[in-house]
Each structure stands twice: as structure tokens, then as C-alpha cells.
Amino acid sequence: MTDHAKTAAAVLTGVGGESNITSMVHCATRLRFVLKDESKADAAALRATPGVITTAQAGGQYQVVIGNDVPDVFAAIQAQTTLGGSGPEGGDAGPKGNLFNRFIKMISAIFTPILWALAGTGLLKAFVAAAVTFGWLDATTTTYVILNALSDALINFLPIALAITAARYFKASEFTSFAIAAALVYPTITALNGQPDITFFGIPVTMVSYVSSVIPVIIIVWLQSHAERFLLKVLPGAVRRFLTPMLVVLVAVPLVFLVIGPLSSLIGGGLATGIGWVFETLPWLGGAIMGGLWQVFVIFGLHWGLVPLFQLEYQNTGMIFLLGPVFAAVLAQAAAVAGVLVRTKNKNLRSLAAPATLSGFLAGITEPAIYGINLPLKRPFAFGVAGGALGGALIAMGGVFSKAFVVPSALALPALLGNGNMVMLAIGLAAAIIVPFLLTVLVGFTDPADATAPTTPAVATDTVVANPVDGTVVPLAEVPDAAFADASLGKGVAVRPTSGAVYAPFDATVVAAFPTGHAIGLRGVDGVELLIHVGLDTVKLGGRHFTLKVQSGTEVKAGDLLLEFDGAAIEAAGYDLITPVIVTNGELYPDVADVASGPLSHGEKLFRAVSVDSLTTTR
Template sequence: MDLRKTAEGVLAGVGGEDNVTSLVHCATRLRFVLKDKDKADAAVVKKVPGVITVAEAGGQFQVVIGDDVPDVFAEIGKISKVGPSAAGETKPAEDAPKANLFNRFISMISSIFTPVLWTLAGTGLLKAFLAASVTFGWLSTETSTYVVLNALSDAFINFLPLALAITAARYFKASEFTSLAIAGALVYPSITALVGAEGLTFFGIPFTMVSYVSSVIPIIIIVWLQSHAEKFLYAKLHSSVKRFLTPMIVVLVAVPLVFLVIGPISDILGGWLGSGIGWVFSTVPWLGGAIMGGLWQVFVIFGLHWGLVPLFQLEYQTTGQLLLVAPVFAAVLAQAAAVAGVWVRTRNKNMKALAAPATLSGFLAGITEPAIYGINLPLKRPFAFGIVGGAIGGALVAIGGVFSTAFVVPSGLALPALFGNGSMVWLAIGLAAAIVIPFLLTVLVGFKDPQEDETVAAEASDLDVASPLDGIVVPLAEVPDAAFAEGALGDGVAIVPSKGVLYAPFDGVVAAAFPTGHAVGLRSADGAEVLIHLGIDTVKLAGKHFTLKVEQGQTVAKGDVLVAFDLEAITAAGYDMTTPVIVTNGDRHEIMGDRAAGAITHGDALYFAVSVEPAATAQASA
């Protein structure tokens, strides 16, 4: 992957640096908060090399990259000032459009938990291996070695309120160190020792001390209140004293408020939630397991899984175990098994090459986005088979009362978190079902295997690209869209059309036909791929004034009509009809020689694309 090209293409596709409020990344996705989501073109971003797909959820524009996402994120940071602000800010700007309440909640949870998730998962994995070592008798809990290993694997989740204090402060624009002071008081040793004690009072006000170890909700709520209190105090106090009086007053009020009100209420609600989860998994465990195992990957696609992360932590805080997580192992392994089935069955070399690493990534690391977006979801049946396997496997795992003792990312490597917790027989049966069912369904029932991409089998050759429009040819740099003008999406020229008909510039196959009619992608017999994008931002017309004459997969001849469009109506609506005509696989075909300029008629020579590979072969032979 060309990291620079991917970073430039993604940044241009989301509307440029000026349209980005903030950017963070999780395991596989770049998560943008945009000032104006209408300026982002998902179709353009999807075509950027290295991008698997695009999703919009939780008020975020999410670009799925896969395992290379940290490197692309870092590259974006090198070429721009995009990223979390100096304080790690990921909250939308004040002037940004307000999303609905649910999306804002998902965005908040994602922003607060994303920075701590991998450390939480990594230390959780250590704890899982430690628990397995004790279960199998490899290590005694009486040894000092165990004490050290237990401390380093358990400390982060034990003092989780401290970490969440920082990320919540960044999100709510509060003072991080004041938030840490509040969180520190919640888990202070002498305070923790008061849990369960009777007769506690604060200036005569009776209260019950609850445990804030590993807690989530109290610190998030109090930091939110802290952010408002700080704004008020900074505005009211004199500049000579507000710097030290503000944190003093905030801590003095906030900590007792948690002990007296927020903590007890959240403890009661958490207890109800934990009891509710326990009731479901004890009364109808198969139902809870089937829902989590079957629908988890659907939640991931829409970004809704972030809403469940606090529930996981609340369950762990209340019960010390994670019933909700166990069936998710089945969901993850089922999708990995489905893509393994594709790997075995497909005859498409490109698909097989993609399925191999996606299978390993899914089974070992629990990273399923490359499998889902790259293979299972486009092929439809494997994704459905994965849901079936996940639901059945999750139900069986839940019937066995299996639970996790650590917060881990469900994967093959994290299985020790489940060992010794519930019925290992049901765990084995459930995971076997989750793997075998989708694998066999994919291999035996099958799917519509994509035709072998001719760019793989055929030797590339040169291509004459004719003008697809009547009009005026202009340099690509003059296109009023950064993604095209900077060549991030490919090399070529642009045409300002004078008539509303788009013709095929060469013999080939329609590789992409957007339902809106605003863009068409063609592939020649020798593998050259050309994208013709009618106008700038015309996707917003949602097909109005465009009539698509072809469909994806259709064979066309040079001069065939691809799209008819009402040029006057589109122009009158305020859209620039400058049309880029670009070669998108420049690694295989490079534009050489003179390019047309000025007035042109459809069918006239536009440019000449020379195959790169034969030239490289000739040089190697020499």
C-alpha cells in the first residue's frame, strides 16, 4: 500500500483538511467528525487504493482501512494538521450540525473509549493467559511471580476511572488534571476501604460508599458536569484567582456529589442491568447468546457496537464476569470461517489472495473488517452463513454458562479468557458449530463466484482513450475538486461538456455504474480502468437530470451511449460540469505522449495509456 497516496486520497475525499473537525482511529477504521458531511464523497473515498469501504454511523464518517489503519492515520498527520486536537479533542465543533441524540451518544462513547480500548484489551489478554495458567496448574497464586503478573494485568482495568477521566475531559473540554484529581479520589485506598461500611456520613449527611474500581458511568457524568462548572467559574472569578480556585471548588463539590448522589444511583442502575443480563442468560441463555452471536457483526457494520461497550464494563464491575462477551467469540470466528470457505471454494485469484490474510486476521486477532467488507458482505451468502453460524454457536456457548473473566477482543488468541468459566464442553461445541457451519455452507452451498479479473490473467497492453464527450478539454489541475485536481484518484484530463451525452471511450466492460448516473467506470479488455465523473458534487442530485443507459458488467463498444444528462438543468442548479476522465490503475497503465487540449468531439483521441508491465519486463530482460 502506498500510504501517502491513500492518505491524500482519503483526505481529499472527505472534503479536504478544512472540512475535518477531528480524526481518530480504532482497530480498522479512520473515524472522521466532519463540519459538513455533504462535502464528503463516499464513492470517491471507496475508490482510493487501500480503502476497503466507507460507513457513516454515530455521527462519524468512517473509512475502513484494515490492519494498516494506524500507518494511514500517521501519514495523514504528516501531510496535514488533521487529527485529535492538542487535547485529544474528538467532539464536534460548536458550529457543526447537530446529530440526533442516539448518534451523539454513540459518538461520545466511541471518542471516550477508543483511546483506551487496545490497552484494555492487551492487559485483558494478559489476565486471560494468567487465569489459564492458574487453571491448568502451571502457576500458583501463592507465588510472588503471580502477584506481579496479576498486578500488571489487572491494574489498568482496576484504575479505569483514571484513564476515562482523561479521555472524557478531552471530549467535554474539561481540565484533564482536575478530572484526574476527581477520579483519583474515587479509587483512593482509604475510600475503597469504606465500601460496605455502615454509618458513613459527610457533614452529617448519611451515605453509602459503593465501589468505583473499574467503574465507568460515575466518572463520565461528573466530568461532563465539571466541564460546565469550569466554564461558569472561569467566567465569574477574577483572573488573579480563578486558575487555582476553579479546580479547588470543582473538586470540593464534585467528589462529594459522586459519593452522595451519582455513585449510589449508578450503582443501583448497574445492579439492575447486571441482574437483567444475568436473568436473560440464566432463564433463556440461548436467546441472549443467539442475539449477541448472530447480530454482533451487524452492529459492527453500523457502528452500534460502541453502545454495548459500557454495558460490558458495567456487567464486569457489577458481577466480575462478562456473559455478554462470550457469544461474541462465536460471531467473530463464524465470519472468519465463512471467509475461509471462500478461500477454499473460489477460483478467482484476486479473491483467493484477499481471503487468505483475511482468514488469518479474523481467526487470530479477531479483526473481521477485511473479511466482511472485502469478501463476505459483497458476496452476500458468506456473510449470511456467518450470521447463522454465529447465532447457533453463540446460543450453545451461552447455554453452557460460559463467561469471560477479562475485557478482551474476542479472537482465537483471547480464548484463554473463557477457559474454566462455565461448561468447557458447551464452549467447545459452540465454537465448533460457529466455525464448521458457515465454513461448510460456504463451501457446499456456495456463492456467485466473481469472474476472474482480466487484468490478472491477460497481459496488459496499450490503450487509445477517445473523448467520451463533446466539449472543451482542460488540464486535470483545473478541476475544482482537490481529489481530482491533485491526482489522488488517478491521472488524466477533464472535459467541460457542451452536450448532454456521455459515450464509451473504448471497447470494454462497465466496471461501475452508479445508480445516480453521475459516474461510470470502464475496464478495457487489457485491464485499463477509466473513471468518468460527470461534474463536481453532482452525486447530491441523487440521479435527477441523469439517465443511466448501461448497467454494471455490461459489455460496451466505443461510441455506445453510457449516460444521457440534462446539461442546462444541472448547470442551472449551480453545479460545475467539469468532467474528469482518469486512469485509476496507474500502476498498470501510464498516460504517455500528448494529451488533447481545447475543443473536442466525442470519438476524437483524448490520450494514450501505455502498459507499465511490459516495459518493466523488457528492462528486466535487458
């Protein structure tokens, strides 16, 4: 059982189990849950879970901050549950919350699936633009044409991508949404932008550009979802499947051209003009707000509300002034945690600060730095806010802007090169990095004392593993599952149960009590870690026919009841009940010996987990 699997199991328990989860998605660093009852979540237990940085509640979501490993933990949760894919289950699921929270939740759900692709192609576009600026690439060559196309295509056809994610959120037909969005950016339609005397059945049409647009497609997909539900109810069954998309597209696209598009263009243009006015009239104020408060917005999940503004500004002006100061905000927090790395005497804190500094500077991922170090220590976070505000103000005063949507980081700096006053950019970035770094190193913070020695014994000893379930012992190689049979998950044996109870095979701590009840992870007092997996693929039962008697963190004695299951019902549902019992920390216990065979009652010796120290001694 990997660390990610343990973290996933603990997170599931901490949020109240799979039955308490309405939907689950993840972004760059966070698991984002919509819970049926947030009072069932145990924030203290979640924050104490290895692999979890902290928790937050914002935008109608219960957020568990993991850091860079969030995709792995997300995948582990999917493997342990019947929860769906990376998209949310829909905008109508779970408690509604206030209008603002619902808006933040919607924007997060719609943009999260495409964020990294958008950031990656944006970064590539920034590199291409920098290559042209410095004369490394000739813009008249076909090489440039190809590179520009592959880096610009996603942002150009953004309405199509948003149509898919919005359809998932609003529970509309994805390919009907695709058809609507594709019509908005169809080449002959795009060519009509700004042309006079455009009509649709005699009705005048004010054609605007839908390239890179955001608002029109989100609104029309929302309307589409309601129209589809209505039509599927009222149309005859023989024709509803093809008439529904036909009628929806026939009405939706002209509705965008006649009403939604011009209105959203007016609103978007007004917002872009307002942003431009602030950064032209009071640039220091706009820059200080974005640079100083961006990471505060991130803590509460409110930064998602600004993502559409980035895109609106780009759509209307081809420039994103809002993004420049955010570079200062990100690099300032990375610099503050670098200061912690230099000053702290705490070994554990130093081990956390090193990767957090690297991910903050290079990738712009600051959650590990903020939640794991800067915010708990208080002063480094405040120093980072101050440095971000100062750097953001200087960058904005230089009129610096980005010509691509990127995740602010050192690697993404080419997006700013040549766009505004480069001297002010350099001074602003230097201030954002130097000020919080020096304040953290010189002014300091309360350095936590080193933790006590680990509970795992310095020298591992052999551990006798008793049989946890009545049944017949079967060699692991005969288990009809390759992951168990080839011992890639760990060495051990399997038992074909003859009763429906699982007991503790030794004195231990429950480190993973899977909410579905199909598996238990234990850590013995000698350090051995054991996985008892009842049946194959039984996670798909979603907890049916299983009853957990313990939870993660429970201390158990040999012979204590861990879980009960209905073997007959599980087999009747088509699942193999064979139960692997394997050692999962093979680095300390690389082998098993004295393996029993034949029928065996629970409590009798099943095998001996052989420690690495024992092997070394015998050699």
C-alpha cells in the same frame, strides 16, 4: 510516496477535504470522521480507493473502513494535514444528531483510545488465569502477584483512564479530571466501600466501589467541563487558573460520593441483574441475539453501545456473560471467509480472503472479511450470522462467561476457559466455525469473474520527465530535508521555482491530489509514478496560498495546469519553496539519467526515469 500516503490523500479528497473535517479518530479498523457536511463526501470514490474496504455512516460519524492498516493511513493523513491527534476535538463539534447517535459517538470517542490497551492487558489476565487453572502457575507466589498486578491494573484503575479520554471529548482539563478520578479509587476511599456510618460534614454517604467503574466518571467529567467554562468566565484572571481546579475537585468528588455514585451503582446493578436474568432464564435467546447480531451491530457502529454494558456487568459481578457468544459471532464470520477462500476460483478474491481469514481467527478483526468479501457476496455473511447465532446460543446455554475484557478471537479463548460448561463451549465454537464454513463451501455464492489484466505495462520503459515548474534545477542531495536529500522517498531532482504554476510533465493520471494543494502524485501511461512536492513542510499552511486545478482520478496531458501557488506569500510565511520532483515506484524505475541543470522552463526535459527492464537489457 507510499501506498498509505496515496490512500490517505484519496480519503481526504473523498470526505470533502480537510476543510470539511470537524474531527478525526480511528479505532481498530476504521477512520471515524465528524464532517461538517456529509453530502460533500463521495462514497463511490472512497470505496473505489485502493486500501479502502467500504464506508459507513452511523453514530453521527462518517466511517471509512480500512482494516488492519488503519493506524498507518491515519498517520499519513496527519502528515498531510493540520488535523490533530488521535483524540476527537470535542463533543460539541459538528452536527449534533439525535440523542442515540450522540451517545454512540461519545462512547466510541471515550473508549477508542484505550481499547487496545484494555484488550491487551485483558488477554494477559486471561493467560495468567489459565496458567493458574491448569496448575502452571502457583497463585501463592510473588510471580503471580506481579503478573496479576500488571495485567489487572488498567481495569482496576479504569476510571482514571476514562477520565482522561472523557476530558478530551468534553474539552475539560485532563489533569483536573485525573484528580477527580484518582480520588474515587484512592486506597482509603476504596476501603470504605460497604462500611456503615460514613458521613461528609454530617451528610450520610452511601459508599460504593468505583474500581473498574464507568458511569460515574463520565458523568462527573461532563459536569466538570461545564463548571470549568463557567468559573473561567467569572473568576478574576489573577486567580482563575488555580481556583478553578480547586473548586471543581472540591465540589465534584463529594457530588459523586453523595449522588452520582450511589445512583449509577443502582442503575448499573439493575442492568447487570437484567442481563444475568436473561442468561439464566433464556440463555439460548440471549446467546443467539449476541452471536447472531453482533456483526450486524458492528456494521452500523452500534456495538459501541454495548461496550459499557460489558464493563458494568464485570464491575457488578466479576463476570461478562455477554462476551461469550461474541466469540461465536467473530469466529463464524472468519469461518465463512475461510469457506470463500476454499471455494472461489477468483484469484483476486482468494488473495483478499487469505489475510482476512487469518486476521479474523487470530486477532478478531473481521472488518476486512465482512466488508471486503462476506457482505458483498451476501450468502457468506448470512451463513456467518447463522453460525454465530447457533454457536452463541450453545455457549450461553453452557453458562460460559469471561473474567476479562478481551477482543474475542482464537488467541483470547483463555479468557473463557474454566468459566462455565467447557463441553458446551467446545460444541458452540465448533458449530460457529463448521456451520458457516460448510454452508459457504457446499451451498456456495456467486463467484465474481477475474478482473481484467492490469493497466500497468508488463514491461516498463524509460520515461522522459519534463520540467513541471519554471525555475532553476537543484541536485536532490542539496534539498535541506533528509528524507528527500538521501533519496529515501525516491530518486529525482529539485527545482527552485521562479513562477507560481505547476504543469503535467507527461501524459498521466492524477493518483493523489493532496487537499492542501502542496503536492501532486501522478502515474504516467508507461507506469512511472511521480511526486511533485511544492516547498518543504508546506502542508502546515493548510492549503493557504495553493490552488488545485485537478483532483484524484483526473486524466491529464503533458503541459496541463495542475496547481497554482503564491511563491512570495509562502516564502514570507517562512517556508522554503524548493520543489522536489521524484520517482516514487523505485521497484520499476530504480534510477534517473540525463538530468538537466541550471535555469529551465516548464515543458523542457528535466530527466529520464530509467526502467528496471532497461537496466536489465543494458547489462
